[in-house]
Amino acid sequence: MIDRENDDDPRVDRLVLEHLQRSAARVDSQTLVQRILAERLALPVSTSTSGEEPSPRPDASSGAKSDAGSDVKPRAAVSWRRTVSWWGTAALLMALAFLGGRYFDHHAAVAATALQGVQNHHAQSIDYYYRVRFDPDPRTWNPKNRLEGHRSVICGRAGTDSGLTVKSGTSGSSWDAKRMAPSGSPGGLKKESGSATVSKIFLPQLPRSARSIP
Amino acid sequence: MRRSPSSDEELADWVSDTASQVLGYALTLVPRREVAEDLVQDCYRRLLAKANEYDLREDGRKLLYRAVTNACINWTQRHHPEASLDQLQASALPAGHALADPSAPEPIQLVMKQELEQAVAAGMQQLPVEQRAVLELRVLGHSLDEIATAMNVSPGNARVLLHRARAGLTDWLRPYLEENAT
Numbered sequence: 239m240i241d242r243e244n245d246d247d248p249r250v251d252r253l254v255l256e257h258l259q260r261s262a263a264r265v266d267s268q269t270l271v272q273r274i275l276a277e278r279l280a281l282p283v284s285t286s287t288s289g290e291e292p293s294p295r296p297d298a299s300s301g302a303k304s305d306a307g308s309d310v311k312p313r314a315a316v317s318w319r320r321t322v323s324w325w326g327t328a329a330l331l332m333a334l335a336f337l338g339g340r341y342f343d344h345h346a347a348v349a350a351t352a353l354q355g356v357q358n359h360h361a362q363s364i365d366y367y368y369r370v371r372f373d374p375d376p377r378t379w380n381p382k383n384r385l386e387g388h389r390s391v392i393c394g395r396a397g398t399d400s401g402l403t404v405k406s407g408t409s410g411s412s413w414d415a416k417r418m419a420p421s422g423s424p425g426g427l428k429k430e431s432g433s434a435t436v437s438k439i440f441l442p443q444l445p446r447s448a449r450s451i452p
Numbered sequence: 453m454r455r456s457p458s459s460d461e462e463l464a465d466w467v468s469d470t471a472s473q474v475l476g477y478a479l480t481l482v483p484r485r486e487v488a489e490d491l492v493q494d495c496y497r498r499l500l501a502k503a504n505e506y507d508l509r510e511d512g513r514k515l516l517y518r519a520v521t522n523a524c525i526n527w528t529q530r531h532h533p534e535a536s537l538d539q540l541q542a543s544a545l546p547a548g549h550a551l552a553d554p555s556a557p558e559p560i561q562l563v564m565k566q567e568l569e570q571a572v573a574a575g576m577q578q579l580p581v582e583q584r585a586v587l588e589l590r591v592l593g594h595s596l597d598e599i600a601t602a603m604n605v606s607p608g609n610a611r612v613l614l615h616r617a618r619a620g621l622t623d624w625l626r627p628y629l630e631e632n633a634t
Contacts, residue, residue: 249629250622255591257572262476270489271471274496275464 463500466508471496474520477588481524481581491527495519517594518602521585525603528581568628575624583617590614 471492478488499508499515506512576584582603589599600610622629 250618250625251587251591253568253572253625254576254587254621257569257576258473258477258480258588258592260476260569261479262473265472265475265479265485267471267475270475270493271464271468273489274467274471274493274500277493277497278460278463278467278500 463503463508466512467496467500470513470516474516477517477592478520478524480576480588481521481585482527487527488524491523492520495523514594514598514602517589517592518598521589521602522604525581525585568625571625571628572621575621578624579617579620583613583620586610586613587617587621 474495475488475492478492479485482488482491495516499506499512499519506515576587579587585603586599589602590596594602596607596610596614599614600607603610603613605613
């Protein structure tokens with residue numbers, strides 16, 4: 239029910255109503271009705287009565303597509319699929335990058351394998367020239383520990399806080415030690431590379447030629 | 453209360469009966485036809501999806517106008533500027549539309565009628581979209597409470613919007629109204 243205000247000109251309302259009626263009379267809603275019913279009944283486009291193709295949005299602008307039809311089912315379905323596809327691709331790429339990184343990661347080593355390889359290598363009857371790479375943790379390093387002894391003793395220190403793992407006991411040769419720190423995996427060792435530092439502990443024992451190894 | 457499902461024929465008839473008016477209403481709120489059709493189609497889709505929950509013959513028109521009003525206002529508020537008055541006047545009435553009618557009135561009356569119609573269209577267009585929607589819903593027979601509910605405003609705000617819309621359009625049309633009165 240309309241409760242008309244007293245101070246309003248009824249002609250204005252009548253003109254507005256006529257304006258609305260003209261607007262409704264000008265539009266041809268057949269195509270829209272076909273689209274609505276086709277969407278409602280999920281009928282194929284070719285079943286429309288007029289034979290025209292009631293395409294969902296024949297000439298809708300991009301603005302209309304992005305805002306007005308954002309909830310229309312076909313567009314929403316396409317958007318949903320695109321979103322899932324994008325995230326799926328991103329997840330796949332991240333998984334591949336992770337697995338690739340694991341594959342090419344040479345920092346992880348198994349202690350037994352590494353020590354076995356070193357021992358096998360040292361068992362060969364050739365001269366060794368080593369360079370000491372020693373960078374102990376100052377929190378645990380004891381300056382009185384000279385790390386001398388038989389090769390097996392030194393190797394047995396692998397995985398300890400001292401970090402020195404390999405040393406050749408061949409008489410007259412140079413020394414080499416690669417610092418190996420305990421890795422996160424049980425029983426694993428982690429090789430560390432970096433600038434070579436010759437510990438002063440070994441300097442008296444190293445021949446001059448061993449201080450600069452190419 | 454859940455109602456019995458409406459048949460597809462009933463829904464089709466209801467859509468056919470209401471589509472022209474609703475689309476014409478939407479075209480007065482948004483300047484582009486393809487946008488208006490998109491909005492109306494989306495509103496129909498959402499309403500028809502819940503056709504079993506409503507009596508569309510009784511309540512569907514109000515629900516539809518409510519949905520279309522909100523959709524059009526939201527779209528209009530996100531897209532500026534609106535259609536220019538030149539575009540509106542160019543599309544308001546096709547050239548030679550009435551001249552081809554043999555029962556058309558005298559040319560001077562026809563010109564005055566066309567001018568008034570164009571003035572109404574232009575006057576509506578210069579109103580803010582909320583005021584336009586309130587005024588149009590009002591002349592379509594909706595109560596102030598229904599309009600307030602449809603636009604998510606209080607009845608007092610709806611009344612203010614309606615008053616401003618009428619005042620603004622009356623001022624815009626004053627030369628034409630005074631001319632017709634004399």
